[in-house]
Amino acid sequence: MGKLLMKGNEVIAEAAVHAGCKYFFGYPITPQSELVAYMARRLPEAGGLFLQAESEIAAINMVYGAAGTGVRVMTSSSSPGFSLKQEGISYLAGAELPALIVNIARGGPGLGNIQPAQSDYFQVTKGGGHGDYNIPVLAPATLQEIIDLIREAFEIADRYRTPVILLGDGMLGQMMEAVEFPEKPAVKETHKEWTTTGTRGDGAPRVITSLDLNAESLEQRNEHLQRKFASIRQNEARFETLYCEDADYFVVAYGTVARIAVNAVKKARKDGVKAGLIRPITLWPFPLQPFIDTRDRAKGYLAVEMSAGQMVDDVRLSVNGRAAVSFFGRTGGVVPTQEEIYEQLIITAGGGDVNENGI
Amino acid sequence: MKTVFEKTSGLKDTPTHYCPGCTHGIIHRLVAEVLEEMDILEDTVGVASVGCSVLSYDYFNCDMTQAAHGRAPAVATGIKRVLPDRFVFTYQGDGDLASIGIGEAIHAAARGENITIIFVNNAIYGMTGGQMAPTTLIGQKTATSPDGRNAALQGMPIKVAELMATLDGAAHIERVSAHDVPNIIKAKKAIRKAFETQKAGLGFSLIEVLSSCPTNWGLSPTESLEWIKENMLPIFPLGVYKNSSVGGKA
Ligand SMILES: Cc1ncc(C[n+]2csc(CCOP(=O)(O)OP(=O)(O)O)c2C)c(N)n1
Numbered sequence A: 001m002g003k004l005l006m007k008g009n010e011v012i013a014e015a016a017v018h019a020g021c022k023y024f025f026g027y028p029i030t031p032q033s034e035l036v037a038y039m040a041r042r043l044p045e046a047g048g049l050f051l052q053a054e055s056e057i058a059a060i061n062m063v064y065g066a067a068g069t070g071v072r073v074m075t076s077s078s079s080p081g082f083s084l085k086q087e088g089i090s091y092l093a094g095a096e097l098p099a100l101i102v103n104i105a106r107g108g109p110g111l112g113n114i115q116p117a118q119s120d121y122f123q124v125t126k127g128g129g130h131g132d133y134n135i136p137v138l139a140p141a142t143l144q145e146i147i148d149l150i151r152e153a154f155e156i157a158d159r160y161r162t163p164v165i166l167l168g169d170g171m172l173g174q175m176m177e178a179v180e181f182p183e184k185p186a187v188k189e190t191h192k193e194w195t196t197t198g199t200r201g202d203g204a205p206r207v208i209t210s211l212d213l214n215a216e217s218l219e220q221r222n223e224h225l226q227r228k229f230a231s232i233r234q235n236e237a238r239f240e241t242l243y244c245e246d247a248d249y250f251v252v253a254y255g256t257v258a259r260i261a262v263n264a265v266k267k268a269r270k271d272g273v274k275a276g277l278i279r280p281i282t283l284w285p286f287p288l289q290p291f292i293d294t295r296d297r298a299k300g301y302l303a304v305e306m307s308a309g310q311m312v313d314d315v316r317l318s319v320n321g322r323a324a325v326s327f328f329g330r331t332g333g334v335v336p337t338q339e340e341i342y343e344q345l346i347i348t349a350g351g352g353d354v355n356e357n358g359i
Numbered sequence B: 001m002k003t004v005f006e007k008t009s010g011l012k013d014t015p016t017h018y019c020p021g022c023t024h025g026i027i028h029r030l031v032a033e034v035l036e037e038m039d040i041l042e043d044t045v046g047v048a049s050v051g052c053s054v055l056s057y058d059y060f061n062c063d064m065t066q067a068a069h070g071r072a073p074a075v076a077t078g079i080k081r082v083l084p085d086r087f088v089f090t091y092q093g094d095g096d097l098a099s100i101g102i103g104e105a106i107h108a109a110a111r112g113e114n115i116t117i118i119f120v121n122n123a124i125y126g127m128t129g130g131q132m133a134p135t136t137l138i139g140q141k142t143a144t145s146p147d148g149r150n151a152a153l154q155g156m157p158i159k160v161a162e163l164m165a166t167l168d169g170a171a172h173i174e175r176v177s178a179h180d181v182p183n184i185i186k187a188k189k190a191i192r193k194a195f196e197t198q199k200a201g202l203g204f205s206l207i208e209v210l211s212s213c214p215t216n217w218g219l220s221p222t223e224s225l226e227w228i229k230e231n232m233l234p235i236f237p238l239g240v241y242k243n244s245s246v247g248g249k250a
């Protein structure tokens, strides 16, 4: 197929079409509007359907309806719109319906701005809606990686009967890079025996619901969900490491920030600081392994985020007190520079005070 | 021996949880009979809403999906857009449709979604214990309008059938009532017409059914039926508000 120069939001859309997604229900919001517009043009020619909903609430509930028929379906939004989808996401989790939800996050809280941010980390990884549930969250750092992760997102969704979130930021959505799509769309569809499509001679009527009025049996449903989440934790954590074998200091960053951090780590190594990078690719489940592998010899970890400090909590839990964890973040749409991250890394390596946001 | 009365195959063999004298059960039966008579039970996906009818998925003998409060028309849209050759209906109360879900209902109608909404108007929130609904009558006492609904404070009741009929995407809109036998027969005809409208692909249909809530109205079942006639009919006039062309004039 060869390389194509595309915008991040368009890559997400095209990758979803390649992964067999035929239905998209969306609502415009910057910085993900290109995704919606791309789908409006692309899905009809791919034999699918695009529908602009009247709100994010309606869009996620259309996804719920479509997901119940067993098709691959998605929606996308950015932070304020993503907040509105939380009710529907909780219902998807409760009724165990597979779907893909994209959040191209922007500065908050409130209306915030349209610049890139990672301040929806808590919302996407800690449940977000009501009830005991978790959603697998994938965080690509490059446009090429989006293509792989979207395919995996739909497969994870089907395999575990769960909604899956792809979390990016405005920078990832807006940047242009050369990407290559696989020649043959790799669509591994799972047989779904639980769908509501009209019985049509296929046994007794089926019901899709998250309601269970009996306490004991709702607890059993919850235990079933928790077993599923445990299995996702066990099998689906993904990460990438760089220079971690001999490193003393570890920068932890995901998504676009990890790309900037790579250069800071390289510069620090040139200057004689043994630095490494841990890049979580799944934010839930948060990858424990790279911390288990390094925390007993690490001299320190530095979490870098475009937030006031959210992922850093998971880093602390994973390090579990065995080494110092410091934090550097910029908020409101300000992107941390390579120099800033380098400086923080040197401070971390010097064991000195980190910064006013640190611990 | 000749069978003169049978249970409809449109309902499962499960006792319902509705209070004595509640007309939800009658409305279920009408919908179920229509699905049976049109022989479309196996081609139908119903959407249960949040309200006393939340468990309607345990009663209707067809595939069912349970939607979040007010979102049934959006859920139905998702199903119907994937499966345009199936029948899709929602069954919603007046709190569900006329309050929290009015946006989803209006936009489904505006898009001309080829679905059918069974809208049960009992002028109150039944399930949560008798609070004021958008359809509560002026002067009607509820848990959240203890001195009676006051137009200056709480506004006027919303007339859903009239409202929906203003939308170009709405093909068939009709208001009927479940308070006596002649009206129940008319209600069934209207529900049939709505599903025929959907079958013909003409677009959105909504049947508003005036229904009783003896428990939260604080009335006996018989008094409740009388209350619909005396108090609801003048505010919510019965009739066809938008007539689809199927089967001639309603
Ligand atoms: C988001 C949300 N808000 C509130 C509720 C609580 N609730 C359950 S049923 C209901 C009202 C139902 O009334 P109506 O739609 O009139 O149906 P009825 O019970 O009268 O048949 C409410 C407010 C809920 N389940 N979800």
Ligand code: SF4
Pocket: B017, B018, B019, B021, B022, B023, B024, B052, B122, B126, B127, B212, B213, B214, B215, B216
């Ligand atoms: S509370 Fe009212 S609407 Fe609900 S079942 Fe009882 S009578 Fe019917």
